[in-house]
Amino acid sequence: MRIPGFIRNNVLLKMTSLNAPVILVRQFISLFIRRVIAENFGESGIFLQGQLRSLIQLLTSFTSLGIFNGIVKYISEYRDDEEKLVALFSTTFVFTVLGSAISTVVLLVWHDDLSHYLFGTYQYGYLIQLIAVLVPFISLQRVFNGVVNGLSQYKKFAKIDLVSYLISSAWIIICLFQENFDGVLIGIAVTPMIQLIILLWVFMGVLRQYLHFKKLRFKAPMAKLFLAFSMMSFFSTVILSTVEIEIRNLILRRISESEAGIWSAMLDLSKNYMAFSTILFTMYVIPKFAVVHGRLQFFKEMGLVYRTILPIFGLGMIVVYFFRGFIIDLIFPGFDSMSALFKWQLIGDFIRLIGMVMSYYFIARKLVYYFVITEILSVGLFYVFAHYFIDIYGVEGVVIGHMIRYIVYVVVVFLMVWHYLTQQAKQKNVPQ
Incomplete structure (x- = not known):
């Protein structure tokens, strides 16, 4: 089917149209899996798989020492050099080896303690050991994804994402119908390895064009440049994933495992519809913002993203809110108390979307100080508000805290972006 002309002429809309079917299929399968987990294993099952997914998310960043966005930025700039x-890939090699080695040792040595911390039991120590073995695959998958994103190969990436997700989901669904919850957790753990295999199968020719394996050395000439991205990733992904794990444990301690599962279900749903924006921003916004100079160019590009994406997301979120009862019955049967969480979560996510566009400028321009300050603020406020409001409103207090922290976040990010662009204009006489 041909893409309409007005979409072909707008790169962002073109990416949206290409990724939308993939995201919709992923959402359908993901939510189907959540339904079967909810039906067969209840809130406890949703809680456990949520903890595991947060651990995988944390490792996805840490095993490569958080250089994903650095790869995206510099591959787009150096693709012809x-x-x-x-130098870029030699540094990447060093960072990946170090991050993977540290992660593997920690997981192998403290597998039982980590199992107890994450799942409240020592019985999943074997799962932590399995993940330790999979660490190299997790790190390489992240690195090669960075290369693909930096080259803006969004059409092929959409195919990779879909095929790999279908394969891993097939395994999980088979285990679900056999009521084998351990198999479900193993399926979640091996997903990055499956994604890596599919990515190499589709993209090996492109990777060889830019990545000359024989010339790589165990040296890090771009270490100083990458350290900035490592620090940014540490605060945006590693600490956020840790806070998510801790908040589940907080709900578990102060209320119940059932309520921890309710919040995990809400978070899962949120991550499903927010996944589209994350992929889109990584593949479009970072490469664009990397070459933007001055307030005029920045706000022009930001305006394009807002005009294209915000109305779509806003309408979608309104639909989700008014059909929340149907969504709960369809995906999380029996999770009726989840209904009260939708309003605060959706408002918070929409405000987050507004802030994400601006914050990606910090990543693209490697503005470590600005990015770290805003991320510390965001994660710190979430943790503090969750602790405070949970005693007043129960699990609903966690999503209220989520919304309030993003209101503060957007204001602070806007002021910091404006301040930086104003200072740059004064120093370099960049047109405003």
């Missing part, structure tokens, strides 16, 4: 590409 072989010497710089060798």
Whole structure:
């Protein structure tokens, strides 16, 4: 089917149209899996798989020492400079080896303690050991995804994402119908390895064009540049995942495992519809913002993203809110108390979307100080508000805290972006 002309002429809309079917299929399968877990294993099952997914998310960033966005930025800038590409990938190799080695040792040595912390039992120590073995696959999958995103190969990436997700989901669904919850958790754990295999199968030719394996050295000439991205990723992904794990444990301690599962279900649903924006922003916004100079260009590009994406997301969120009862019955049967969480979660996510566009400028321009300050603020406020409101409103207090922290976040990010662009204009006489 041909893409309409007005979409072909707008890169962002073109990416939206190409990724939308993939995201919809992923959402359908993901939510179907959640339904079967909810039916067969209840809130406890949703809680356990939520903890595991947060751990995988944490490792996805840490095993490569958080250089994903650095790869996206520099591959787009150096794609025609072989010497710089060798320096880029040699540094990537060093960071990946170090991050993977540290992660593997920690997981192997403290597998029982981590199992107890994450799942409240020592019985999943074997799962932590399995993940330790899978660490190299997790890190390589992240690195090669960065290369694909940096080259803006969004059409092929959409196919990779869909095929790999279908394969891993098939395994999980088979285990679900056999009521084998351990198999479900193993399926979640091996998903990055499946994604890596499919990615290499589709993209090996492109990777060889830019990644000259024989020229790689165990040196890190771009270490200082990458350290900035490592620090940013540490605060945006590693600490956020840790806070999510801790908040589930907080709900578990102060209320119940059932309520921890309710919040995990709400968070899962949120991550499903927010996944589209994350992929889109990584593949479009970072490469664009990397070459934007001055307030005029920045606000022009930001305006394009807002005009294209916000109305779509806003309408979608309104539909989700008014059909929340139907969604709960369809995906999380028996999770009726989840209905009260929708309003605060959806408002918070929409405000988050507004802030994400601006914050990606910090990543694209490697503005470590600005990014770290805003991320510390965001994660810190969420943790504090969750602790405070949970005693007043129960699990609903967690999503109220989620909304309030993003209101503060958007204001602070806007002020910091404005301040930076104003200072740059004064120093370099960049047109405003």
